[in-house]
Amino acid sequence: MMDVPLLVRHIAQRAEQVFPERELVSRTQEGIERSTYARVVERARRLASALTQLGIGPGDRVATFGWNSLRHFELYLAVPSMGAVLHTLNIRLFEDDLRYVAAHAEDRIVFLDASLAETMPHLEGIEHEVLMPDGPGERPGALDYEELIASGDPAFPFPALDERSAAAMCYTSGTTGRPKGVVYSHRSTLLHALGIALPDAMGLRERDSVMPVVPMFHANAWGLPYGAALVGARQVFPGPQMTPAAIAGLIEQEHVTFTAGVPTIWQGLLQLGDDAPSLASLREIVCGGSAVPETLLRGFDARFGVPIVQAWGMTETSPLASASRLPDDERGRDPESDEAYALRATQGHVQPLVDFRVDAEAGGELLVRGPFVAARYYGDEGDDERFTEDGWLRTGDVVELRDGSYLKLVDRTKDLVKSGGEWISSVELEGTIMGHPEVIEAAVVAVADERWGERPCACVVRTKGSELDADGIRAFLAERVARWWLPERVEFIDEVPKTSVGKFDKKALRRRFA
Numbered sequence: 001m002m003d004v005p006l007l008v009r010h011i012a013q014r015a016e017q018v019f020p021e022r023e024l025v026s027r028t029q030e031g032i033e034r035s036t037y038a039r040v041v042e043r044a045r046r047l048a049s050a051l052t053q054l055g056i057g058p059g060d061r062v063a064t065f066g067w068n069s070l071r072h073f074e075l076y077l078a079v080p081s082m083g084a085v086l087h088t089l090n091i092r093l094f095e096d097d098l099r100y101v102a103a104h105a106e107d108r109i110v111f112l113d114a115s116l117a118e119t120m121p122h123l124e125g126i127e128h129e130v131l132m133p134d135g136p137g138e139r140p141g142a143l144d145y146e147e148l149i150a151s152g153d154p155a156f157p158f159p160a161l162d163e164r165s166a167a168a169m170c171y172t173s174g175t176t177g178r179p180k181g182v183v184y185s186h187r188s189t190l191l192h193a194l195g196i197a198l199p200d201a202m203g204l205r206e207r208d209s210v211m212p213v214v215p216m217f218h219a220n221a222w223g224l225p226y227g228a229a230l231v232g233a234r235q236v237f238p239g240p241q242m243t244p245a246a247i248a249g250l251i252e253q254e255h256v257t258f259t260a261g262v263p264t265i266w267q268g269l270l271q272l273g274d275d276a277p278s279l280a281s282l283r284e285i286v287c288g289g290s291a292v293p294e295t296l297l298r299g300f301d302a303r304f305g306v307p308i309v310q311a312w313g314m315t316e317t318s319p320l321a322s323a324s325r326l327p328d329d330e331r332g333r334d335p336e337s338d339e340a341y342a343l344r345a346t347q348g349h350v351q352p353l354v355d356f357r358v359d360a361e362a363g364g365e366l367l368v369r370g371p372f373v374a375a376r377y378y379g380d381e382g383d384d385e386r387f388t389e390d391g392w393l394r395t396g397d398v399v400e401l402r403d404g405s406y407l408k409l410v411d412r413t414k415d416l417v418k419s420g421g422e423w424i425s426s427v428e429l430e431g432t433i434m435g436h437p438e439v440i441e442a443a444v445v446a447v448a449d450e451r452w453g454e455r456p457c458a459c460v461v462r463t464k465g466s467e468l469d470a471d472g473i474r475a476f477l478a479e480r481v482a483r484w485w486l487p488e489r490v491e492f493i494d495e496v497p498k499t500s501v502g503k504f505d506k507k508a509l510r511r512r513f514a
């Protein structure tokens, strides 16, 4: 067989050759911009040429600070295809962490949205800032994105590269510590993009209109922009308006058929009133990043008739590493049954090319390896306890197997409540509490206890006007979980604090209630 390297430029070339007229849509601060794969790839070539003229070369880190947008997508294609490394900065990171990751990655240039011009601090070591005009917003001294594009060569040839060279990098959101850098290669990016497009993963196809809701700074928007481009799907980028109502409005207006994001956003859609936009165009939502409560699956089925498919992954796994779908009906499972919902609420089957094993000695910790799983962290020689000597990644997630081969994530090792030598799953407890009709959100954290070591503390957000109290929560739980799991402490809060990528911020809750 030919030894052809797997390169990001292949995604761009295929899109421009095979799907030149397929539409790409981007919402900005002020309206909607429309383009095509042909135009976007031409602009990516111009951009690569302009960057070369600025002295950016192979291996140099090019940072972005932006919403999900067309221009961000142009950078997704241009930067790796010219041999440079795309570093997507998390726009919601604390300033201190942001400075840390930009310096750690040695970013040379940063592209930022005008709408974020006031949010982004000046980062040390950055030689050029480039302003992407998504509406009003100024940045003195910054270059103009459109001028840069205009100055570039539309026929710039993307160079031949080693498929193992770096294409992009991303830092973990730091839910459990300092952000750590993961570097994706061209090869891993292509294999992952092919994998997510598979029917039992995201099932992407040309006729889809794909809306990446998961941010483009969060593990490459789960690979969606690449996967969608690879199959020639239409893409709809939601830009700065990320409220549930705005997301739903764009789905209706642009007839989006497929989307993906963390549970928080879909919980928000479920809270919308009867005048909410229609989601009738959607065939499916892939949801992951944190545990998807069964009530969310049921809620979407009942109200919108839109199936939510749970997926699991980590920044370290590119990220999509498993997805949960029901086996063929021939095996006799009623899709409406409790059993079916329980299976859909697992993290599912691993993706092709992902090997896994469960380390019983580590309490059931999941270990994975594969061609799109990180082998180490960027520049962190001392932090390799996450990688075993024989080449596996310790995920920090504790799992059980359901139905033989479905991964069921019990908890993160750091979030388990260790009570009297036994473990209580915070994920299961909070998922159960969220099944109460008067509960919007619930997070469970461990609090120190003299007698038991740790006990669960439930932090609960009630529906408006609800008078549900701690006894009510315990009575509801008593019928569903073991007695010794019942939390003595229940705190009613207005909102569960969220991390920069919309996950429950348990560090903040522990600080508050410890």
Ligand code: ADP
Binding pocket: 172, 173, 174, 175, 176, 287, 288, 289, 290, 291, 292, 310, 311, 312, 313, 314, 315, 316, 347, 395, 396, 397, 409, 412, 501, 503
């Ligand atoms: P961070 O570790 O900073 O949150 P990541 O986005 O890489 O950054 O998070 C990966 C972790 O998110 C996983 O190890 C797991 O704990 C959690 N996670 C991802 N998907 C799911 C899911 N479907 N169910 C439960 N937890 C999930």
